[in-house]
Amino acid sequence: MKIGIIDLCKQIEDPRMNRKKVHKMETIIYISIAAVICGAQSWNEIEEFGNAKIAFFKSRIPSLEFIPSHDTFNRFFSMIKPDYFELIFRNWVKQVCQEV
Secondary structure: OOOOHHHHHOOOOOOOOHHHOOOOHHHHHHHHHHHHHOOOOOHHHHHHHHHHOHHHHHHHOOOOOOOOOHHHHHHHHHHOOHHHHHHHHHHHHHHHHHHO
16 A cells, blocks of 8 residues: 555644645655755755755646745744654554565
8 A cells, every 4th residue: 555745644743824825835845855855954955955946846746836934934844743643653654664
């Protein structure tokens, strides 16, 4: 059974107010995970990575118009429960590793 980033995101409750959502939660998480895997270590570096690879992300996220700002990444991850995110992320990585 394959589980992708979108499936991972479905396990997380989006804590943001609907009227303040510019980017989908899945977009924020997908770009963040890709950036961190590639070495990003700060919110600024995640934003820079996203902008450097925007063509790649647009090819996979059709609704993407622009990369979220470093402030958006920071605010989003500050709002979610870190222990829960770590748990589901570890489970996702374990499933990915079992399929490789």
